[in-house]
Structures are given as structure tokens and as C-alpha cells.
Amino acid sequence: MNINHITHSDCLALDQQDPLAALRQQFRLPAQMIYLDGNSLGAQPKAAFDRAQQVIQEEWGNDLITSWNKAGWFDLPSRLGNLLAPLIGAQAEEVVITDSTSINLFKAIAAALQIQAQQADGAQRKVIITERSNFPTDIYMAEGLTKWLDRGYQIHLIDSPEELTSAINQHTALVMLTHVNYRTGYLYDMAQVTALAHQHGALCLWDLAHSAGAVEVDLHQAQADFAVGCCYKYLNGGPGAPAFIWVPQRHQAQFHHPLTGWWGHAAPFAMQPNFQVTPNIRRALCGTQPIVSLAMIESGLQIFAQTSMSAIRQKSLALTDLFIQLVETRCARHQLGLVTPREHAKRGSHVSFTHEHAYAVIQALINRGVVGDYREPAIMRFGFTPLYTSFVDVWNAVDALSDILDNQLYDANIQRHAVT
Numbered sequence: 001m002n003i004n005h006i007t008h009s010d011c012l013a014l015d016q017q018d019p020l021a022a023l024r025q026q027f028r029l030p031a032q033m034i035y036l037d038g039n040s041l042g043a044q045p046k047a048a049f050d051r052a053q054q055v056i057q058e059e060w061g062n063d064l065i066t067s068w069n070k071a072g073w074f075d076l077p078s079r080l081g082n083l084l085a086p087l088i089g090a091q092a093e094e095v096v097i098t099d100s101t102s103i104n105l106f107k108a109i110a111a112a113l114q115i116q117a118q119q120a121d122g123a124q125r126k127v128i129i130t131e132r133s134n135f136p137t138d139i140y141m142a143e144g145l146t147k148w149l150d151r152g153y154q155i156h157l158i159d160s161p162e163e164l165t166s167a168i169n170q171h172t173a174l175v176m177l178t179h180v181n182y183r184t185g186y187l188y189d190m191a192q193v194t195a196l197a198h199q200h201g202a203l204c205l206w207d208l209a210h211s212a213g214a215v216e217v218d219l220h221q222a223q224a225d226f227a228v229g230c231c232y233k234y235l236n237g238g239p240g241a242p243a244f245i246w247v248p249q250r251h252q253a254q255f256h257h258p259l260t261g262w263w264g265h266a267a268p269f270a271m272q273p274n275f276q277v278t279p280n281i282r283r284a285l286c287g288t289q290p291i292v293s294l295a296m297i298e299s300g301l302q303i304f305a306q307t308s309m310s311a312i313r314q315k316s317l318a319l320t321d322l323f324i325q326l327v328e329t330r331c332a333r334h335q336l337g338l339v340t341p342r343e344h345a346k347r348g349s350h351v352s353f354t355h356e357h358a359y360a361v362i363q364a365l366i367n368r369g370v371v372g373d374y375r376e377p378a379i380m381r382f383g384f385t386p387l388y389t390s391f392v393d394v395w396n397a398v399d400a401l402s403d404i405l406d407n408q409l410y411d412a413n414i415q416r417h418a419v420t
């Protein structure tokens with residue numbers, strides 16, 4: 001393959017050699033669609049349809065309340081957490097799938113601040129460091145919690161990863177970062193940043209929304225302190241699927257968050273008038289879970305169990321390399337700006353380009369069945385999901401993009417939809 005003149009048949013050949021190619025059959029994908037938005041809403045595992053029928057018809061319909069025991073509904077948050085654990089370098093009984101990423105952030109930040117407040121130097125650790133370009137809800141949740149606590153906590157927003165070294169010091173309580181930036185696709189070195197935080201006595205909370213199922217993550221090897229993440233993106237759990245929260249064994253005994261609902265109680269059915277926290281990871285739970293939605297997550301995780309994150313990562317890098325290469329050769333005269341790092345070690349599984357009419361171009365692509373998305377400011381974002389994206393998909397997507405740009409087949413005055 002001549003990398004300066006990649007052809008459609010080169011892409012076909014890449015698909016034929018791809019060890020993950022057969023997994024695509026396990027997803028329901030509309031025939032005419034090239035779906036490059038699995039980083040925002042993952043595709044539907046075919047098995048989820050049967051699972052939904054089972055939950056609705058048998059478990060809820062026929063067995064009703066007995067399903068809490070009989071169908072294992074009550075244990076679902078931890079049972080699914082155990083299935084997810086190997087994808088993120090977690091051990092069994094350290095992850096639960098529950099609530100939303102936003103709510104799990106609240107719990108993790110609250111617990112981390114409390115652990116720090118109890119240290120000898122806790123009174124002087126009042127700063128949470130995060131990034132201005134973080135996904136907004138992460139910053140908002142930290143803002144909401146610290147305002148409500150009213151104990152002088154401050155949020156320090158860094159403007160680039162390089163600022164971390166000078167920002168972290170003896171006043172830092174928590175470093176809260178998203179492992180792969182939702183907009184740029186920048187991938188942090190988790191082990192390096194965590195070590196830097198620990199050198200200064202700070203704790204490190206990682207948001208894995210764009211990493212879980214997309215890049216190799218080893219929370220234990222990195223000695224991370226806490227993690228949260230999303231199940232409806234690369235994990236294909238379905239729209240609004242509950243999220244996850246990871247607390248390693250070494251922090252579980254000190255992990256206390258203020259949303260002390262009965263599902264985090266040591267004996268929920270003892271119906272005692274006082275809260276007594278359960279000793280295990282279920283202390284990260286609050287109340288009754290959306291079982292129908294939660295049950296959908298298993299089908300996606302079962303597809304991951306048929307391969308490895310290293311195989312997924314290898315294909316992800318090949319897909320994103322190919323996309324960048326093709327866009328830069330075939331759309332060379334259109335002043336697209338690559339926002340995503342070229343360096344493999346710094347790249348997640350999506351690629352973003354800027355263009356003056358980014359929103360209009362994305363809409364034109366979507367109208368042709370090539371589904372990416374738009375993010376402020378002027379960014380076209382394309383997600384590559386190795387379980388179901390093919391190399392020919394990449395070829396066809398760039399083919400459509402170059403045609404739209406070459407022939408100005410977009411409406412520069414287009415109105416924005418509510419969800420971009």
C-alpha cells in the first residue's frame with residue numbers, strides 16, 4: 001500500500017485482514033449508514049433486542065417482583081461492573097454500574113475531598129484541578145458540590161496539559177481529568193499524571209467516558225484513585241445507559257459520599273432508621289436502578305469479551321491513521337485543521353477537524369448517511385469504533401466529505417438543531 005495513494009481496494013484488503021471484522025455482524029447497523037458517532041451513542045448490539053424482550057416480557061411481565069432475586073436484578077450493578085472491570089484494568093468487586101456519569105462524579109469528588117480533609121495537612125488542600133476544555137458537566141458538578149459545601153474549595157482550570165506540572169502543589173486536593181478529551185481526542189498519560197499528583201499528596205480522579213472500550217486503560221497499573229465513565233458511548237449500552245464508578249479496594253473503607261440511599265446500606269432490607277454503609281463497592285450506589293436500561297449493558301460487554309482491548313486499540317489507531325491520511329490528501333485544499341494529536345500515545349479513538357462551515361458540512365454528511373457530529377467551536381468530530389467500523393467505511397466517509405467540500409454541497413446558513 002502506497003500511503004500517498006491509498007485506494008478503495010487497499011481499504012478492502014485491510015478489511016479482509018482485520019481480525020475484528022466479523023464482530024460487526026453482532027451489531028444492528030442501518031445498511032446505508034456509515035456510523036462515525038459511536039463515541040457519542042454506541043450502536044445497538046443485536047443481542048440487546050432479545051435481552052430487552054426477555055426483561056420486559058418474562059422478568060417484568062411474568063415474574064414481576066420475584067425477578068429482584070430470580071433474575072438477579074438486585075445484583076446487576078456489581079455483576080455488570082465485574083464484566084466491565086477487565087476493560088479498564090480494575091479488579092472484581094471494584095466497579096458498579098449505576099446512575100449517570102455526572103452523579104458518579106459528584107460522589108467521587110465528594111468522597112475524595114473528604115478523604116483529603118481528614119489528612120494532617122487537609123485544611124490547606126482546597127484546590128481541585130481540572131481543564132477548561134473538560135466536558136462541561138465534569139466542571140459543573142465540581143462547581144455545584146464545592147459551592148454547596150461552602151468550605152473555601154476552589155476550582156483551578158488549566159488551559160493545556162503542560163500546565164499540570166506547575167499547577168499541582170501542596171494545596172491540591174484533587175486532580176480531576178478526562179482521560180481522552182471529548183473534543184480534541186487528546187489522550188493523557190494516566191500513570192504519569194497520577195504519579196505527579198501523588199508526589200504532591202493529591203488524589204486523582206479519571207473520567208473514562210471516551211476511553212472505556214476505546215483505548216487500553218489500566219487503572220491499577222496507573223495507581224489511579226477513582227474513576228467514572230459512560231456506558232452509552234463505546235460500550236454500546238444504549239441511550240442514557242447507567243454509567244460506572246470505580247473505587248479500588250485500597251480506598252473503599254474511606255469512601256463516603258453524601259448520597260446515602262438505601263442501596264448503599266449494609267443491610268438494605270433490615271429497614272433500619274439509620275444509615276450504615278456497606279463495606280464493599282456497593283457503597284457507591286444510591287437507590288433503585290433503572291433495571292430495563294441497566295440490563296441492556298450486558299450485550300455490549302459480551303462482545304468485548306470476545307476480543308481484547310489491545311486488538312481494539314491496534315485497529316483504532318489504524319482507522320484513525322487512515323482517516324487522517326485520507327482527509328489530508330483528498331481534502332488538502334480545503335483548510336481543514338487537525339485538532340487531534342498525530343502521536344499515537346496522545347490520541348484516543350476519535351478524530352476532529354476544524355472547518356469554517358463545520359456545522360453545515362456535518363449536516364450535509366449526515367444527510368448522505370455519514371454520521372459524525374459537530375462540537376463547538378467549528379469542530380467536525382468523527383468517532384472510530386473498532387468493533388463495527390470498517391476500513392471501507394473510512395474510505396467512503398472521506399469520499400463523501402471531499403465531494404461535499406469540492407462541490408460546496410452544504411448550506412452555509414443552516415439552522416442548528418437542539419442536539420448537535
Ligand SMILES: *Cc1c(COP(=O)(O)O)cnc(C)c1O
Pocket residue numbers: 100101102103134135137138178182207209210230243
Ligand atoms: C459523555 C460525557 C459525560 C456524560 O455525562 P452524563 O451524566 O451521562 O450526561 C460526562 N463526562 C464526559 C467527559 C463525557 O464525555
